[in-house]
Amino acid sequence: xxxxxxxxxxxxxxxxxxxxxxxxxxxxxxxxxxxxxxxxxxxxxxxxxxxxxxxxxxxxxxxxxxxxxxxxxxxxxxxxxxxxxxxxxxxxxxxxxxxxxxxxxxxxxxxxxxxxxxxxxxxxxxxxxxxxxxxxxxxxxxxxxxxxxxxxxxxxxxxxxxxxxxxxxxxxxxxxxxxxxxxxxxxxxxxxxxxxxxxxxxxxxxxxxxxxxxxxxxxxxxxxxxxxxxxxxxxxxxxxxxxxxxxxxxxxxxxxxxxxxxxxxxxxxxxxxxx
Amino acid sequence: xxxxxxxxxxxxxxxxxxxxxxxxxxxxxxxxxxxxxxxxxxxxxxxxxxxxxxxxxxxxxxxxxxxxxxxxxxxxxxxxxxxxxxxxxxxxxxxxxxxxxxxxxxxxxxxxxxxxxxxxxxxxxxxxxxxxxxxxxxxxxxxxxxxxxxxxxxxxxxxxxxxxxxxxxxxxxxxxxxxxxxxxxxxxxxxxxxxxxxxxxxxxxxxxxxxxxxxxxxxxxxxxxxxxxxxxxxxxxxxxxxxxxxxxxxxxxxxxxxxxxxxxxxxxxxxxxxxxxxxxxxxxxxxxxxxxxxxxxxxxxxxxxxxxxxxxxxxxxxxxxxxxxxxxxxxxxxxxxxxxxxxxxxxxxxxxxxxxxxxxxxxxxxxxxxxxxxxxxxxxxxxxxxxxxxxxxxxxxxxxxxxxxxxxxxxxxxxxxxxxxxxxxxxxxxxxxxxxxxxxx
Numbered sequence: 001x002x003x004x005x006x007x008x009x010x011x012x013x014x015x016x017x018x019x020x021x022x023x024x025x026x027x028x029x030x031x032x033x034x035x036x037x038x039x040x041x042x043x044x045x046x047x048x049x050x051x052x053x054x055x056x057x058x059x060x061x062x063x064x065x066x067x068x069x070x071x072x073x074x075x076x077x078x079x080x081x082x083x084x085x086x087x088x089x090x091x092x093x094x095x096x097x098x099x100x101x102x103x104x105x106x107x108x109x110x111x112x113x114x115x116x117x118x119x120x121x122x123x124x125x126x127x128x129x130x131x132x133x134x135x136x137x138x139x140x141x142x143x144x145x146x147x148x149x150x151x152x153x154x155x156x157x158x159x160x161x162x163x164x165x166x167x168x169x170x171x172x173x174x175x176x177x178x179x180x181x182x183x184x185x186x187x188x189x190x191x192x193x194x195x196x197x198x199x200x201x202x203x204x205x206x207x208x209x210x211x212x213x214x215x216x217x218x219x220x221x222x223x224x225x226x227x228x229x230x231x232x233x234x235x236x237x238x239x240x241x242x243x244x245x246x247x248x249x250x251x252x253x254x255x256x257x258x259x260x261x262x263x264x265x266x267x268x269x270x271x272x273x274x275x
Numbered sequence: 276x277x278x279x280x281x282x283x284x285x286x287x288x289x290x291x292x293x294x295x296x297x298x299x300x301x302x303x304x305x306x307x308x309x310x311x312x313x314x315x316x317x318x319x320x321x322x323x324x325x326x327x328x329x330x331x332x333x334x335x336x337x338x339x340x341x342x343x344x345x346x347x348x349x350x351x352x353x354x355x356x357x358x359x360x361x362x363x364x365x366x367x368x369x370x371x372x373x374x375x376x377x378x379x380x381x382x383x384x385x386x387x388x389x390x391x392x393x394x395x396x397x398x399x400x401x402x403x404x405x406x407x408x409x410x411x412x413x414x415x416x417x418x419x420x421x422x423x424x425x426x427x428x429x430x431x432x433x434x435x436x437x438x439x440x441x442x443x444x445x446x447x448x449x450x451x452x453x454x455x456x457x458x459x460x461x462x463x464x465x466x467x468x469x470x471x472x473x474x475x476x477x478x479x480x481x482x483x484x485x486x487x488x489x490x491x492x493x494x495x496x497x498x499x500x501x502x503x504x505x506x507x508x509x510x511x512x513x514x515x516x517x518x519x520x521x522x523x524x525x526x527x528x529x530x531x532x533x534x535x536x537x538x539x540x541x542x543x544x545x546x547x548x549x550x551x552x553x554x555x556x557x558x559x560x561x562x563x564x565x566x567x568x569x570x571x572x573x574x575x576x577x578x579x580x581x582x583x584x585x586x587x588x589x590x591x592x593x594x595x596x597x598x599x600x601x602x603x604x605x606x607x608x609x610x611x612x613x614x615x616x617x618x619x620x621x622x623x624x625x626x627x628x629x630x631x632x633x634x635x636x637x638x639x640x641x642x643x644x645x646x647x648x649x650x651x652x653x654x655x656x657x658x659x660x661x662x663x664x665x666x667x668x669x670x671x672x673x674x675x676x677x678x679x680x681x682x683x684x685x686x687x688x689x690x691x692x693x694x695x696x697x698x699x700x701x702x703x704x705x706x707x708x709x710x711x712x713x714x715x716x
Binding site: 169171173243 | 452454459
């Protein structure tokens with residue numbers, strides 16, 4: 001077994017255990033299980049990082065080209081963003097969703113597992129790193145917004161249906177979740193924008209055209225318009241709470257669909273056929 | 276004659292708020308009123324307990340208060356003090372004397388008689404009013420004892436039963452819930468529509484959580500001003516609640532109203548004005564102040580008193596069980612107090628009986644000796660010891676019965692009977708309770 005696969009499997013196990021520990025925390029409310037969950041998630045993050053580094057060394061470039069690589073890198077970034085946020089806010093409930101998401105996406109990436117691929121010479125440039133990092137980071141922050149929104153909707157429903165209990169008290173307040181959601185959107189959206197712009201420049205540099213309407217580009221544009229509208233609604237019409245959370249979830253669902261659907265059924269340049 | 280405990284007053288159980296607020300004493304009125312009250316014929320000691328839910332005179336009076344028309348005298352006193360026609364409140368008055376009076380005072384202090392059973396403020400209010408009486412010099416050994424027992428009973432009820440926690444937990448459950456909606460309170464504003472014990476309690480909790488400001492709207496603006504002073508809040512005219520609602524993040528309703536004060540269309544309008552920032556409505560009023568449909572609006576959460584009661588997690592059975600336990604504690608303490616109260620009169624009664632019988636014996640002995648020709652000291656001694664021993668033997672059983680009699684069920688007032696049988700009256704001021712007071716802790 002290659003070191004990459006070893007790291008990957010360790011990360012998968014740790015993600016699963018972290019999900020369990022966070023879930024246990026929400027069920028039993030035992031403070032220890034929160035710390036265990038956080039430690040496991042951190043361990044998974046490091047192992048996963050190890051797998052990505054090992055693969056990148058083998059490939060000779062940042063490992064974000066194949067479907068497997070892209071999904072795996074994306075999951076890793078989501079966890080990274082969450083860990084950074086968790087340092088400031090205590091959000092074990094969000095951690096439960098993030099760990100579960102990381103597990104599912106990483107496991108999903110393994111389905112598409114394939115060997116490393118040579119990068120065509122025309123794509124080898126600094127644009128790769130810049131474009132991919134920005135776009136993926138943007139999507140990772142939006143994924144966090146998605147997780148936060150899920151917790152928001154859950155908490156909001158409990159409050160509306162008056163299922164009062166200790167569990168409700170352990171979840172973050174609606175105000176915190178709503179604020180965090182908005183913050184994630186206001187970070188994620190510019191990153192996404194920059195990702196699209198750098199992608200266009202990279203396209204111009206590689207293929208001589210800024211925009212070629214290939215599936216991923218089209219989906220990205222849809223997502224971008226959706227989030228732009230959402231931020232606008234928040235700022236102007238005071239959209240918040242349940243509505244904001246619902247649209248955030250829809251937006252991220254489009255991201256996921258664009259990724260899987262686009263790559264599997266409409267493999268364009270992003271899907272691996274580079275010509 | 277002996278003494279009795281008499282309570283004359285009215286409360287939320289018997290009188291509407293319109294009567295209560297007119298009959299209530301302000302703190303400034305208390306001292307002079309207490310002086311006049313204690314000056315009434317037949318009143319030995321007196322205190323006045325006046326809160327927003329009750330006005331009561333607690334007095335130590337001549338025994339057989341009713342026969343002396345003391346309850347009527349006290350209600351006339353109230354009419355004169357508060358310049359309120361007697362007829363307007365007389366039908367709301369109650370009078371409790373004897374053990375019934377003691378029980379009533381204990382239940383009041385333990386918050387068993389409160390509008391919100393278990394709310395903690397009443398104990399402090401009773402304490403304050405007792406201190407006013409002590410300051411006025413109108414409370415003596417009996418009121419001292421009965422009030423301090425009442426405080427001890429309230430403490431027992433609070434620590435030994437779960438009932439005291441109920442009101443607090445309804446208010447704190449509301450604030451807890453607010454904490455699941457809002458992260459911090461220092462940038463939030465609360466609004467009280469109507470001011471009652473529980474809404475003030477909830478406001479107090481919010482205040483302790485650091486809520487930035489509290490608006491108070493009550494039907495009479497004066498009341499709003501008074502409550503606002505207490506919370507360092509802002510009084511708001513009742514008819515302008517709709518305008519100010521947009522500033523409020525937490526709205527607590529406890530106003531007496533027959534229809535909804537805040538309707539769904541109004542809240543929709545308010546939400547637009549405040550850019551959909553969340554609002555938390557707490558409806559403590561029965562009938563309710565807020566339209567239940569409000570809860571269906573986005574970013575608005577409405578909880579009424581029943582929802583909060585569920586939050587407190589106490590089911591009805593549990594509450595009833597706690598109430599029964601609390602009443603049992605009160606009953607036990609009433610018995611204990613009453614035994615002490617009666618014992619106040621046991622010793623003077625025994626002394627009086629002994630003195631009376633001894634006086635008879637001496638008088639008769641002297642008479643007999645005067646008719647006796649042979650007045651040898653030997654004969655004198657013999658007659659003296661003979662009569663003494665007869666008197667002591669006869670008195671032994673009644674006196675030891677009086678000493679050890681335990682009037683647990685209060686059906687037989689033996690001391691009064693004994694005084695009637697022997698036709699004696701113990702001096703009513705002789706006994707002090709300093710010694711027996713120690714046993715109370």
